[in-house]
Amino acid sequence: MSTVNVKPSRSASDSVGYALYGNDKDKRTEHVQTGTDRAAAMSCSVESPWAFVARAEALARAHGRKNELYSYTQNFSPDEFGKNDRGHVQRVNELGVKLAERMHSADHLVVTHADSAGGHLHNHIYVINHDNLTGKSLQRNTSWKNGLRQANDELMQDEGCQVLPSPEQAKPDWSQRREDFASGGFERILGDKVAASLRDKRSVDRAGFTEVLDEHGVALAETQRDGWTYKMRRADNGKLGRKKATGLTPEFTAEGAQQIFEFHENNRQKEQSNEHSRRDEERAAGDRAELDGVESVGAYERRRHRSGQQADEGRERTEVVSAIRDRGNRQGGAEGPAVDLAAVRQQVVADRERREQTERDREHAQSVRAESRREAAAERLAELDRRSANESSSYGLGD
Template sequence: MSTTHIAPVYDLGTRADYLEMGVGAKKRDHAKAGTNRIAPGFHCDAGSIDEFIELGNRLAAGHKRRVKAHGMLVNFHPDELDVRNPDDLQRGGDLALELARRAFPNSPTMVVVHDDADGGHVHAHVVILNHDLVSGLAPKKNRTHAAIKRLNDTLMREEGMRVVDDQYVAAREKWTDRRADLQAFEQSIGDRVAEAKEVALKGDLAAFNEVFEAECKTRGVDVVRTEHVVDTDAREGRRKGDVEVGITYVARDEVTPGKRPRRRRKAASKLSSEFTDAGLQQAVEAERQRRAAEAQRQAAEVQRQQRVAATAAAPPRSREELRAEFLKRTRDDEVEADTGPLAPLSPAEEQGEPQDDAVEAEVEPLAPLPADPAAVAPLPPTDEAVEETETPALATARAGHVGALAPLTPATNERYRSPIRDQQPKRDRDQAYLDRIAAVDEHVVERTEARKLIDAAVLKNVGRRDISSFRAVMHAATVETLEARETMKAAASRAYEEGNLARVKALRTAMAEGRFYVVEREDEEPVVQPGGERQYGD
C-alpha cells in the first residue's frame, strides 16, 4: 500500500541537495560524517546526480520552461515494506521507478529512497524531467494527483499490495485503525475475525469462504450471510438491482462490564469494512495476485540460474562464432516461418523441362544502373566548417554514392535482425528497454544499407552507457553512428559555450536530419570536406 503526491519542481539544484543531504542539522551531520541520505533503491538515468541536474537545466533553458521537472513522493506502509530491510528499500525504489515509467515513459528520471522518515516508513522521491525525449515537448498527461493515484493503485494491485481508499475498503476503515475506538465486545469479536481471516488467506483461496467460516466457528464466532437487492443508485460503487451479500457476526458477549453473558450480533460494516464480503473478496484477490507475482519471480530466478550455469559450463567462444551461429539460426527460423515447407516438384520440373514464361513476363526488368559514376548527382555542399574522421561504415556509405554499396548483412532477402533481441533481461520490465535498443540497431543498419538518412527520433534516449552495454552484440554501423552522434553533441555543447551559435545550429540541424559524422576536437577552426560528404546515404 502506498500514497502518492506530485508537484512541479522549479529548482533542481535545491531539490537534489535536499534529497542527497537533507536540511538543517541532518545536513550538517551528514556533511560532518561524509555520508548522505541515499538508501538502497537509488536510480538515475544520467551518469550522476550532477549530470542529471545539468541535463534538466539545459533542457529547461533550451525550451524556456519555468517548470524544470515534476517531483513525486511515494510513501509505503510499514506493514508491507520494512524500513530496516535493504531488500524492501530496493523494492520501494523499483516500484517508484515503475510508476514513473508508466506516467512519463520518455522522460529522464531519478529515484532517491530514504529510510529516515519520522514515521519510520519507506518512501521514495522521484524527479522526472519536464521533457519528453521522443516528442521533444513537455509531458501533458499524468501531472495531477488523481492521474498518478490511478496509475499507482493499478501498480499496487498488480504487485499484490493493498490499495489506499479503495472502492469498498477505505484506509480509515482498517481494523487496526478502528479497533481502539470500539467497545470491549466489538474488539473481542473483531480480533477473532481478523485471526480467522489471516489463517484462511494462507490456505486454498478457492475454498476461502468455507475455511474462513470454519476458523471463525472454532473461535466462537458464527458467520451469517444474507443477500439483498440494492434499491437505489445513490450509494457509491453500487447500482440499483445489484445483489449484495451482507455479513453479520454472532458471538457470546462475556466481556461487557455490568452485563450478563449473552449472545450478540454485530454487522461486519460496524466493525471494519475489511470484514465485509467485499472486503474479504478483495483480500483474496490481492493474495492471489501476490502468489502469482511470487511464482513468476521464482520462475524467472530459476531460469536466470540455469542460464548462469549453462554459461559457466560452456567453453568460451569468440564474438565471430556467436554471431555466425545467431545469423544461421535466425535465417533458418525466419525462412521456415515465412514460407513453410517446400512444395514437391512437379514431374516436368523433375525432368528439367522448360516452364511457363508467364510469371517471368509479369515482372518487368530492372532499369540498369548508370555506367558513369559522374551521372550520380553529388550531395549539396554545406557552409558549416566541421571536420570529420573516416570510419569503415562511413567510408562504405560514401562509396555508395558512386558505386555499389557493400551490404552490411549477408546477401539474403531477409531483413537484419538485431542480436540484442536474443538477450535475456534480468527483470521482466527490462524487456521493453532491450526491444527499444534492438529497434535502434535494426533501423540504423537498414537505413545504412538503403543509403538513406537515419531517423533521428529513433536514436533519442540512447547514449554512451547503452553503447558500452551492447557494443559486443550491436552492429558495427550502429556503434559508429551512435559514437559519431555523441561527438556531434559534445561539439555542439562546446560551440554553445564559445558563443559560436552558427556552428551549434549546423550541428543540431545535421543531427535532426539524421546526418551523423565524427567531429574531432581541434584548437583551430575545422575545415569543411569538399562536397559536404558527411552523411550516411543520400
C-alpha cells in the first residue's frame, strides 16, 4: 500500500543532492568527505546519479525548458514494509523503478529512504523531463489527478500489494514542497532547518523540538490566528524573517509535528525498555551463576564434613578401646570394675547424632537462602517476559 505525489523541479542538482545527502549542512559535508549517502537503496537508468543530473540539465538547456525533471514521492505503510528488513527495502526500491517505467519512457533515478522522521520507507523518484521516444517534455502522469494515482494503484494491485480503499491525494511533504521555493532562498533554508530539527530524535515533544530548533537558529511561535510560525534571521538583509507552518508544509504544523513527536517518544521508550531488559537479563544470569556457585560450595562442604566426621568417629573408637586396654594393663590383669561398653556405644552414637543434626541445620539454612535467591531471580525473569510481551510499535510521518 502506497501513496504518491509529484512536483516539477527546476534544479536536478538540488533535488538529487537532497535525496543523497539531506539538508543538514554538517551531515552533507560528512557524506561528501566519507563518500557515503543517505540512500537505503538506489537504482538509476544511466551510469550514475550525477550523470543523470548532467543529462537533465543538458536536455533542459537544449530545449529551453524550465523544469529539468519531475520529482515523485512514493510512501509505503510500515504495516506492509518494515524499514529494518533489507528485503523490504529492496522490494520498495524495485516498486519505485516499476512505477517510473510504467509512467514514462524517460531516464529515471530512484532513491529509497529509511531515515525519515516518521520511520516509514519511501521512494524519491526523479524522472528527466524528456520523453526518449517522442523527444518532447513529459505530458502524462505529471499530476495526481492526471493519471498518477491510477498508475500507482494499478501497480500495487499487479504486484500483489495492498491498495488504498478510498484513495486520497497525499499531502506534499517537505522534500517536495521545497521545490516550490528558490534554491538558497529564505523559505527553503528555513524549511530545511525545521525538517532537520523534526528528524532529530530529541524532538519528543514541543519543548525538545524548540531546543533543537534553537540550535539551528530558528524560533517557534504560536498565535490563535496563525497557529505555528517559524522565525529566523534572514541572510540577505539581517532582519528577522518569519513563515507560517501552513505556508511550508503540513508536517511543520502542530498537528503534523505531534505525530513525529510520538514516533520519537515511542522509539525512546522502546530503547529504554530494551536497556532495562538487557540489565534484567544480566542480573538474572548473575543470580543463576551465584545460585550454582552456592550449591556447588555447599556440596563440597558437605563432602568435606562427612570425611571429617568419619575420621572423628574412627579416632573416638580407637580412643575408647585404648582407654579400656590401658585400664586393664594398669591393673596388672586383675579384675577391676567392668567397662560399660553399651554406655560407650550410646555416647558415640549421641555425639554422632548431634553432629549430624548440626549439619542438617546448616544445610537447611543454606537451602532457605538459595530458595530466596531463586524466587527473586524468577520474579525478575517474569518481569522481563511481561515487558517483552507488552512492547508495541508505532509510526509517524516524515520525509
